[in-house]
Amino acid sequence: MFMIFGYPVALLFGQLLLGLINGAFYALLSLGLAIIFGMLNIINFAHGALFMVGAFVAWMLQNYLGLDYWWALILSPLIVGAFAVVLEKTVICRLYRIDHLYGLLLTFGLALILEGLFRNEYGSSGLPYRIPQALSGGANLGFMFMPLYRGWVVLVAVVTCLAVWLVIEKTSIGAKLRAATENPGLVQAFGVNVPRMITLTYAAGVALAAFAGVLAAPIYSVNPNMGSNLIIVVFAVVVIGGMGSILGSIVTGFGLGVAEGLTKVFYPQASATVIFVVMVIVLLARPAGLFGKAA
């Protein structure tokens, strides 16, 4: 068998592919965070918890209403997005004029409350959620067995990321959003309802987290802690990509997924740390992140 650095090449190919798959989750989650930070200047620490809520809503739809995965994919982001509207209107809107630290504390508190509520109701060992029939099974690629569902996750993530990027960079709504970030007073003077736009942006960012939660439900354990492990990595992705940069989040998400995947072969113990090592190096070389604009 052909070897690279003493490892079978098939194993390395497999890891590259798995890295891309994990990167898809990182990209999707960090995209929502980046949008929220870019437009609202809020560091949304509740993102991981809302990702978890998205997965739980999928489970609830299936168990209480008999609605399958495909319904959940549409309904769960809508339901969690509606919840985000309430959150924004009641508590988060009070944070815009004060220090970032308060936003961080409030959203972190929200995350703890949400996780606590779900833990109290559903316990910690998780709930079963199966891969939909149409996406079960997989294909043998020669170097590894590729589950169909993982391929689907990558496809959906790439399409979603591209769509979001297009909306923000290439449409008039996106242009207004970007303008409102720069100078909300002026944009409001042109007759754009800026507060409503901000509310909807927050809801959209959160809906992306819930969407990622539904995608994750069949492959990860659906439990109240599922978001808290992931969120730290996702924050690193956003920071490396450049706070608030949409393209930065997408590229970095996939890139770090691959870096992490390869570390899992060469030195698995470091696989949780490698992302932070990259973060330190990037911040030393480019303090604004890879794609961020210097302040």
Add this chain to the structure above:
Amino acid sequence: MIARRSLLAGSAAAAVIAPRVRAQGAKPRIKLGVLNDMSGPYRDTGGPLSITCVQQAVQDFGDHGFAVDVINADHGNKPDQGASIARRWYDEDGVDVILDVPTSSVALAVSTVTKEKNKVNLNSGAGTVDLTGSQCNPNTIQWTYDVYMLAKSTGGAMVKSGGDSWFFVTADYVFGQQLASEGAKFVKAAGGKVLGETRYPFPATNDFSSFLLQAQTSGAKVLGLANAGADTINCIKQAAEFGLTQRMKLAALLMFISDVNGLGLQTAQGLTLTESFYWDLNDRTRAFSARLKQKAPDVRADMDQAGCYSAALHYLKAVADMGVANAKANGAAVVARMKAMPTDDDAFGKGSVREDGRGMFPAYLFEVKSPAESQAPWDYYKLIATTPAGEAYRPLAEGGCPLVHT
């Protein structure tokens, strides 16, 4: 109106309770503290149901002339937090015995504090063999299981049934490493081979597919999962997704019935695992579970929780035997009495406690039923083999416990 009504109800309740408090005040009191994970990954394996089990033990024990209180706290899986709660309980709150204490690092810390204060520690939730080995002490009993027993029962059985080459996926901390190394010993002793091991960072890992792929590439017949809780569930879910289960057998070295419930039978079917208690094992365990069901109708106890019941009951018997004053004064004496008395209860049947503090009960090897075989809620296990108490645990001489004089 509502306020007035609740005020009335409150004063009525106070009137009912007050004389009882006065009446109980005359009796000597024993205080049991359940210290476990109430808010983290091990909430379902111990958590609130461990407390219910201890309360059940108090109820089943009945009135023997002294009052029994049960309190609880959350150690958050942090050794420093666990040790400081233990210290406060012993020094200020009058707690006589601490029960459960899952998470090996916390268990060792609490055991040390217990010895320092000469109280009693009845561990049910932790797996480390050090509790009855190099760090054993005269105040601690490890009731329910340990990594040696799990590795011997599950590992030994897998090798016997043809799974002679293994690959371990290990959580990179004390418990995971001990579990994998004990597992490897039994595999090798039975003539099998360990083809590789990958240690992943705990608890920061969500996706195990890379490790599973490495396991598959190794060509091993058995995938040994030296981890617990959500990590085990994620590994099994993803192993099924990547088609590993068609080529390899999965050995989850530590798995509880709540984990099986979390996975669902569709995914969990066919897994082999070891517990020292199952609610549907025999008439006595069914009777115990029926009583428990009145307090917690939606769940069934696992070995950790049932172990809390069994240990608490045996402790109360020892206290009744030696008198409350003596028991409160000297924790080591209570433990010595508990070792001298044979144990007998509905959850664990007849058993004993060994010189080094090891609870001696049979280890049961179960296979998880398929959805078709399961007839009722929580009807999850088929009994495959039983390792007798005398053979299930590490021989006394090998543990290195300073209490053992050979």
